[in-house]
Amino acid sequence: MESTDRRNMRTQFQALFDTLRDPQSNSYLLELFASMIVSPELQEEWLNGGDSNKVKGCSQEFIDSLPRVPRSEIPLKESCPICYEKFGDDEYPLVAELPHCHHYFDVQCISLWLSKHATCPLCRDVVNQKTFDNIDLSKAELEEDWGMYS
Amino acid sequence: MNSRLLKEWTQLNKNGNKYYLCPIEENDMTHWQSEFEGPNNSPYRGHKFTLYLDIPSNYPMSPPKVRFKPYSMPHVNVDWKTGAVCLDILESMWSPIFNLQYVVESCLRLLTEPNGESPLNLELGILLRVSDHTGYNGLINYYLNHPHNSLSSK
Amino acid sequence: MVNNRRRKSNQLILGITLAIGIGTSCYYLWKSLQNGEDRKISDTPIKDATNDKRNKSRCVVVTSSVIDTMNVIPWSQLLEDEEDLVLIVIPSCKDRFHLKLDPRFAYKVIRCDTVLGVWSCIKSLKKQELYVNLEEFPDGERNMPDDIPRYVPHITYWKNEKDILTTFPI
Numbered sequence: 165m166e167s168t169d170r171r172n173m174r175t176q177f178q179a180l181f182d183t184l185r186d187p188q189s190n191s192y193l194l195e196l197f198a199s200m201i202v203s204p205e206l207q208e209e210w211l212n213g214g215d216s217n218k219v220k221g222c223s224q225e226f227i228d229s230l231p232r233v234p235r236s237e238i239p240l241k242e243s244c245p246i247c248y249e250k251f252g253d254d255e256y257p258l259v260a261e262l263p264h265c266h267h268y269f270d271v272q273c274i275s276l277w278l279s280k281h282a283t284c285p286l287c288r289d290v291v292n293q294k295t296f297d298n299i300d301l302s303k304a305e306l307e308e309d310w311g312m313y314s
Numbered sequence: 315m316n317s318r319l320l321k322e323w324t325q326l327n328k329n330g331n332k333y334y335l336c337p338i339e340e341n342d343m344t345h346w347q348s349e350f351e352g353p354n355n356s357p358y359r360g361h362k363f364t365l366y367l368d369i370p371s372n373y374p375m376s377p378p379k380v381r382f383k384p385y386s387m388p389h390v391n392v393d394w395k396t397g398a399v400c401l402d403i404l405e406s407m408w409s410p411i412f413n414l415q416y417v418v419e420s421c422l423r424l425l426t427e428p429n430g431e432s433p434l435n436l437e438l439g440i441l442l443r444v445s446d447h448t449g450y451n452g453l454i455n456y457y458l459n460h461p462h463n464s465l466s467s468k
Numbered sequence: 469m470v471n472n473r474r475r476k477s478n479q480l481i482l483g484i485t486l487a488i489g490i491g492t493s494c495y496y497l498w499k500s501l502q503n504g505e506d507r508k509i510s511d512t513p514i515k516d517a518t519n520d521k522r523n524k525s526r527c528v529v530v531t532s533s534v535i536d537t538m539n540v541i542p543w544s545q546l547l548e549d550e551e552d553l554v555l556i557v558i559p560s561c562k563d564r565f566h567l568k569l570d571p572r573f574a575y576k577v578i579r580c581d582t583v584l585g586v587w588s589c590i591k592s593l594k595k596q597e598l599y600v601n602l603e604e605f606p607d608g609e610r611n612m613p614d615d616i617p618r619y620v621p622h623i624t625y626w627k628n629e630k631d632i633l634t635t636f637p638i
Contacts, residue, residue: 246374246411444584450585453588456576458575460575
């Protein structure tokens with residue numbers, strides 16, 4: 165079989181496989197048939213590739229809004245834990261600080277990681293969780309009187 | 315991220331590369347191998363093992379693909395035929411701060427701390443689960459000592 | 469013309485194949501009739517060790533009757549000579565089965581703490597032949613798991629020491 169034919173067949177199989185994976189589809193027999201024809205390794209590859217649509221990463225908006233460490237506060241002798249390069253080796257270092265755990269990374273490195281993940285590479289803290297730092301405590305006193313002591 | 319690999323390679327050479335981690339071919343940084351001895355407090359002591367590491371193009375954003383030499387590692391979390399390793403840090407628990415040395419060390423740790431919950435070798439998994447230590451060690455010892463040709467056809 | 473010739477040669481091939489098949493069946497039938505009286509009722513005829521030891525792939529489960537043969541059958545020698553022979557010792561015999569064995573071959577004796585462990589080893593090793601006396605297993609554990617035949621094609625059920633000696637004649 166020519167390689168182009170084989171490639172076309174593979175693409176079609178992959179498309180079929182993707183449709184059958186959809187939990188809405190109820191063609192169990194076809195799914196069984198496809199899983200018998202397609203090798204387990206290839207199935208795994210397609211499964212992993214297919215999941216890139218359902219990325220568990222952070223939104224671009226969140227990534228762009230990561231606080232930047234001011235130039236003067238960047239620990240130039242320390243290295244980015246992802247690329248192992250010293251922050252100071254860059255002429256114009258761009259360093260981001262994760263809002264919850266406060267770990268530092270190169271902006272470029274952490275952006276790439278967070279596009280597909282939502283945890284800190286160092287401590288696995290969930291980066292886009294809401295924190296309690298921003299609660300306005302001044303309003304709390306006003307609401308204390310719930311009429312329970314009347 | 316090739317510069318990361320180069321940095322690792324430099325560090326390994328500087329710090330005494332105790333797991334003999336190196337690219338298999340000089341100019342190809344995508345295929346590495348490592349050689350180490352089984353830990354003393356394990357049924358693997360006295361035997362040498364080879365680990366192959368295939369580095370993806372977006373490393374360290376993705377983990378390397380790791381496998382032992384086929385038909386050489388009888389272990390609960392290793393596929394005997396392909397050498398594939400089932401290890402959490404190589405999948406969901408991967409972090410880009412990990413490096414190849416850490417990967418090798420984690421595989422080494424597996425030899426003393428097999429994970430009974432995700433067995434790739436079902437029979438060894440059962441022996442572990444029912445705490446049949448004599449059988450577990452005995453079966454591993456058999457595979458480690460028996461000539462490979464007769465076992466590779468299974 | 470060509471079709472006729474092709475059909476004739478197909479028929480010839482078919483004829484030869486049938487003849488061979490019938491001939492082979494007749495031979496085996498005759499052979500089995502010859503050995504009929506000596507055969508035990510088992511899945512496979514108990515083979516003796518005069519066959520070429522090199523090609524054998526055997527797994528023997530060591531139970532008490534095997535231990536009784538220790539002074540008679542040279543197990544250590546067998547383990548050295550037969551490349552693909554493995555002995556799996558059931559828990560109750562673990563401390564009773566001690567051979568003076570060349571350390572190079574010691575790995576061929578696998579002891580187990582559990583009966584489940586014994587079956588797991590058998591499944592893992594996938595030898596061609598299995599020899600086992602189920603009646604000497606502990607009470608309540610005398611049934612062979614249903615899937616063992618999927619891992620070992622030829623299973624021989626020993627009943628006593630005599631059966632062992634038939635398989636491993638001295």
